[in-house]
Amino acid sequence: MSRRPNTRLADLFRLTGWSKGELARLVNRQAAVQGCPQLATDTSRVRRWMDVGEIPRDPVPEVLAMLFTERLGRVVTIEDLGLRRPGQAGARPSVHGLPWTPRRTAAVLTEFTGMDLMLNRRGMVGAGAALAAGSALSDAMHDWLRAAPARAGTRPHDPLSDADPAGLDRYEAAPVGSEEVEALEHSVDIFRAWDAARGGGLQRKAVVGQLNEVGGMLAYRHPDHLQRRLWGVAANLAVLAGWMSHDVGMEPTAQKYFVIAAHAAREGGDRPRAGEALSRAARQMVHLGRPDDALDLMHLARSGMGEEALPRTRAMLCTIEAWAQAAMGHGQAMRRILGQAEDLFVSDRGDVPPPSWMQLFDEADLHGMQALAYRTLAEHDPAAARPAAQHARRALALREGTERHRSRILDQISLASACFLGDDPEQADRYARLALASISENSSHRTWDRLREMYRLTGYYAGYARIEALREELEQAMPPRPAAGAALSTRLV
Numbered sequence: 001m002s003r004r005p006n007t008r009l010a011d012l013f014r015l016t017g018w019s020k021g022e023l024a025r026l027v028n029r030q031a032a033v034q035g036c037p038q039l040a041t042d043t044s045r046v047r048r049w050m051d052v053g054e055i056p057r058d059p060v061p062e063v064l065a066m067l068f069t070e071r072l073g074r075v076v077t078i079e080d081l082g083l084r085r086p087g088q089a090g091a092r093p094s095v096h097g098l099p100w101t102p103r104r105t106a107a108v109l110t111e112f113t114g115m116d117l118m119l120n121r122r123g124m125v126g127a128g129a130a131l132a133a134g135s136a137l138s139d140a141m142h143d144w145l146r147a148a149p150a151r152a153g154t155r156p157h158d159p160l161s162d163a164d165p166a167g168l169d170r171y172e173a174a175p176v177g178s179e180e181v182e183a184l185e186h187s188v189d190i191f192r193a194w195d196a197a198r199g200g201g202l203q204r205k206a207v208v209g210q211l212n213e214v215g216g217m218l219a220y221r222h223p224d225h226l227q228r229r230l231w232g233v234a235a236n237l238a239v240l241a242g243w244m245s246h247d248v249g250m251e252p253t254a255q256k257y258f259v260i261a262a263h264a265a266r267e268g269g270d271r272p273r274a275g276e277a278l279s280r281a282a283r284q285m286v287h288l289g290r291p292d293d294a295l296d297l298m299h300l301a302r303s304g305m306g307e308e309a310l311p312r313t314r315a316m317l318c319t320i321e322a323w324a325q326a327a328m329g330h331g332q333a334m335r336r337i338l339g340q341a342e343d344l345f346v347s348d349r350g351d352v353p354p355p356s357w358m359q360l361f362d363e364a365d366l367h368g369m370q371a372l373a374y375r376t377l378a379e380h381d382p383a384a385a386r387p388a389a390q391h392a393r394r395a396l397a398l399r400e401g402t403e404r405h406r407s408r409i410l411d412q413i414s415l416a417s418a419c420f421l422g423d424d425p426e427q428a429d430r431y432a433r434l435a436l437a438s439i440s441e442n443s444s445h446r447t448w449d450r451l452r453e454m455y456r457l458t459g460y461y462a463g464y465a466r467i468e469a470l471r472e473e474l475e476q477a478m479p480p481r482p483a484a485g486a487a488l489s490t491r492l493v
Helices: 007-016 020-033 043-051 060-072 102-121 134-146 178-198 204-218 224-247 251-267 271-287 291-305 311-327 331-347 363-377 382-399 405-421 425-439 445-461 465-477
Strands: none
Touching (some): 007 043, 060 102, 102 224, 134 251, 134 291, 178 224, 224 445, 311 331, 363 405, 382 405, 425 465
16 A cells, blocks of 8 residues: 555546446456456445555456546556556656566556557547656656666566566467567568558557567567567567557557657667657657657657667657757757758768668658758748758659658648748649648548648638639548647646
């Protein structure tokens, strides 16, 4: 018993609309279904969970996580409910229970993906949680990310001896060999290519399912070289799951996957990968209109990478930081950082092959991010519209004949927006229609978000017949915008 109120559980309980007696009955009913008919939870026990922080015995934490997940329509883990047992996490409370111990990472990964898959099976959409502020994440993870991971023993062990049973998959952990790991690494490449071509909506569940399987494998201690590769697979899949979740508007779910990816990468000894995972969370923050939080995360990502990151990787991080500066109207800082990105990119001689997760950041992506940064700055400084259009045209030319359909749509939208901001409505109309013609073939919600931002710019050209027609076509094509109030909150849950 912690002798301190469990505010996490109490806050989530208020969102459900249940009474304490109703929750007690639901726990007993669900426990009976899971083979524990002797459980007799009552109202006073529920009150003790919240008022004095009593930690219920198994299987109650898992049952509660399942009930809250179903009720709220988004992933709720044992960690979210504040039901950590002694020794499972640090004594000092922090956002998402960060930082995690090594043995917690696989358990959290498996528990979270299992809950996510449950939501998918039941047709729910997990989007109604709160995003942690970038400063909260960076403060919690700063020292931990920079430190070297602790070396675990090499002997196999029983995963149930030191991990949360609710976090483990339902099959017995077993060893895998190099061929199985190689097949998993290949599957990541296939998922990554599909995401780049068609967006995250169609394959997200497959990626989450694969990640759940890998979490079960990680519960068994393999030889160091295989264990590191498995952590690398977990990190890559978690980044993809996060990016796909972000792509379809599941923002809190995406953030949790990025945090999981950073932990997995660090356990695998790949600090640059951990930093890149956090840079995805920073891109998410800029997209959601929180560039100050993005800069906090970028500081953590860059410091956590150390000197191990290749120049091209550091160039990619610079473009994200520049986009955040542009969103804040800091033109001088944006241009300086984009200059650094260009210098780093051309300094990469290619003598060291890039890791698989960096192979999609090529010259076209460099220009695409520069276009996005300048287009964003053009909202504050119209003179930035011209270089935005130049970079977008270069990105589109470089993507000609590739399968990067989503990136091409985003570049077309950037170019159309830059033309609107640069007082060239005819060219804006042309590229807006190109984007509109292909956007319905893509499952990315982000493309629609960017298109809505472009649509806002068309209002400056009321009275132009072609633009009025474009506005009508956009209004008919765009799906309703989802409510964003809860997802944009900085309250930590």
